[in-house]
Every structure is written in structure tokens, then in C-alpha cells.
Amino acid sequence: MADxxxxxxxxxxxxxxxxxxxxxxxxxxxxxGQLIKLAGQLRDRRNDLNQMASERASKRDDLNAKTREKxxxxxxxxxxxxxxxxxxxxxxxxxxxxNAEANELFDKVEEMKQDLELGDGKDLEELEEExxxxxxxxxxxxxxxxxERELIEKIEQKREEYQERKDKLxxxxxxxxxxxxxxxxxxxxxxxxxxxxxxxxxxxxxxxEMIEAYRAADDIRDNADEMHELxxxxxxxxxxxxxxxxxxxxxxxxxxxxxxxxxKDEREAKREEAKAEAEEIYQKFKEGETLxxxxxxxLQKTGLL
Numbered sequence: 471m472a473d474x475x476x477x478x479x480x481x482x483x484x485x486x487x488x489x490x491x492x493x494x495x496x497x498x499x500x501x502x503g504q505l506i507k508l509a510g511q512l513r514d515r516r517n518d519l520n521q522m523a524s525e526r527a528s529k530r531d532d533l534n535a536k537t538r539e540k541x542x543x544x545x546x547x548x549x550x551x552x553x554x555x556x557x558x559x560x561x562x563x564x565x566x567x568x569n570a571e572a573n574e575l576f577d578k579v580e581e582m583k584q585d586l587e588l589g590d591g592k593d594l595e596e597l598e599e600e601x602x603x604x605x606x607x608x609x610x611x612x613x614x615x616x617x618e619r620e621l622i623e624k625i626e627q628k629r630e631e632y633q634e635r636k637d638k639l640x641x642x643x644x645x646x647x648x649x650x651x652x653x654x655x656x657x658x659x660x661x662x663x664x665x666x667x668x669x670x671x672x673x674x675x676x677x678x679e680m681i682e683a684y685r686a687a688d689d690i691r692d693n694a695d696e697m698h699e700l701x702x703x704x705x706x707x708x709x710x711x712x713x714x715x716x717x718x719x720x721x722x723x724x725x726x727x728x729x730x731x732x733x734k735d736e737r738e739a740k741r742e743e744a745k746a747e748a749e750e751i752y753q754k755f756k757e758g759e760t761l762x763x764x765x766x767x768x769l770q771k772t773g774l775l
Contacts, residue, residue: 481526481697484704490515492714502725505718512715519708526701533694537687544683547676554673561665568659575652582645597632601625744771 490511500508604625613621748771 497721505722509718512711516708516711519704523701523704523708526697526704530694530697530701533690533697537690540683540687544680547680551673551676554669558666558669561662565659565662568655572652572656579648601628
């Protein structure tokens with residue numbers, strides 16, 4: 471997975487063969503020159519690894535920023551979805567209220583029809599057609615006196631029925647108004663139902679967008695986590711090289727101090743040797759021996775002359 475992500479984001483892989491190894495034996499037995507060279511190698515590799523860690527940290531931060539962007543996008547879709555769902559519920563409530571109101575009005579219509587006896591029986595057009603058929607029969611068929619009388623009576627009955635029903639309908643303007651009101655309420659309920667459908671579809675679209683954005687955020691977050699692991703890998707290697715560099719530097723300081731102590735001891739030994747030699751010359755001088763120029767200079771250096 472690390473190889474895949476380094477390829478995807480154009481990140482150099484950490485080649486461990488370029489790492490510099492410091493053993494206790496190298497540290498303790500290496501010459502000053504060898505340690506100086508080793509310190510330089512550790513410093514250079516540490517700097518390379520720190521640069522690598524910095525690049526990986528930058529990529530990780532970019533990915534984390536993109537993750538936050540996707541999460542923010544998903545949250546926006548969530549808020550819009552919730553807002554639309556609230557509107558859906560409002561239209562549902564209104565639709566249900568209007569449907570209940572329409573049902574009550576239509577129930578009243580049926581009650582009024584029953585009161586007016588309009589719920590059963592034939593309508594005016596049907597009665598008018600039947601009268602026309604009976605009249606046509608009377609005009610075109612040869613009937614006996616009795617049959618014609620019966621036919622005339624039947625026509626009169628139909629006409630009376632027609633007129634009675636027509637009179638009732640003429641007196642039923644309140645019913646018509648009630649029917650119109652009920653239909654208007656039902657139509658308004660249908661409009662709210664249409665809104666419910668439209669808004670629910672939009673809410674579903676935002677829900678789908680929200681899910682997609684969250685999934686994208688999860689994928690990017692996974693890449694960010696893997697990039698962080700690569701950052702830690704490079705940073706830990708850089709830290710180890712830095713620690714080893716510090717150890718070598720400390721060892722070099724110890725060697726420098728050791729050299730200084732040895733040089734100091736050597737100088738002290740030379741001074742003691744010169745002093746002893748000068749005292750010996752001074753003793754000869756007191757005993758009356760003749761001193762050459764070099765002996766005199768030695769006495770002057772030691773302050774005996």
C-alpha cells in the first residue's frame with residue numbers, strides 16, 4: 471500500500487540502503503578523521519530524511535484539508551436535505567389536512583344529495599333521451615288505442631319525473647357550491663402532494679450527494695493516514711540519524727578534550743623537564759662552572775637568572 475500511495479502522490483520512497491549505520495565499535499574505536507567523515511554522512515542523510523519527512527507532511531496536510539472540504543460538502547448536503555425534509559413534512563401535513571377537509575365536504579355532498587334524492591335515479595339527459603324515444607315511438611308506430619294511451623301516460627310520467635328532478639337540481643345551488651369547494655380543496659391537496667414528491671426527490675438527491683461526499687472523505691482520510699505513516703517513517707529515520715550525529719559530535723568533543731589533556735600533560739612534562747635541567751645548570755653556575763649562551767637562555771626562561 472505504501473508503494474501505491476508514493477506512486478500516486480509522486481513521493482520518493484525511503485531507500486534504507488542510503489541510511490548511515492553507527493555501531494558502538496565505530497564510535498569507540500574510530501579515528502577522529504573517520505568520525506568527522508561519519509558525522510558528515512549522518513548530517514547529510516538526516517537533512518535528506520528531514521526534507522523527505524517535510525514533503526510527506528505537506529502531502530498529508532493537503533489530504534487532511536481535502537478531507538475537511540469533503541466533510542464540509544457532505545454537511546452542506548445534510549443541512550439542505552434536512553431542510554427539504556422539513557418542507558416535505560410541512561406539505562404532507564397540509565396535504566393531509568386538506569384531504570381530510572375535502573373528505574368531510576364530499577361526505578356533506580353525499581348527504582345533501584340524499585336529502586335532495588339526487589343520489590339515486592337517472593340524470594336529466596338520460597330522462598330526456600327516454601322521453602324522446604317514447605315520443606318517436608308514438609309518432610312512428612301504429613298502436614292500438616289502449617297501447618297508445620299507455621304510451622302517452624308513460625310519456626307524461628317521464629316528463630313529470632324530468633321536471634321534478636330538474637326543479638330539485640335548480641334548487642341545489644348550495645350543493646353545486648359545496649361540490650365546487652370540495653373539488654377546490656382536493657385540488658389544493660393535490661398541489662401539496664406534488665410538492666411533497668418534488669421536494670422528496672430533491673432531498674433524496676442531496677442525501678445521495680452527502681453519502682458520496684462522506685465516502686470520498688473516508689477514502690481521502692485513508693490516504694492521509696497512510697501518508698502520515700510514511701511521514702513518521704521518514705521522521706523517525708531522520709531522528710535516529712540526528713541522534714547518531716549528536717553521539718558522534720559528542721565523541722569528537724571527547725577526543726578533542728582528550729587531545730587537549732594530552733597536550734597539556736605534554737607541555738607540563740616539558741616544563742618540568744626544563745625546570746629540572748635549569749636547576750641543574752644553576753647548580754653548576756653556583757659551583758663556579760662557566761656557562762655557555764644556551765645554558766644562560768635556559769636559566770632565563772625558568773626565571774633562575
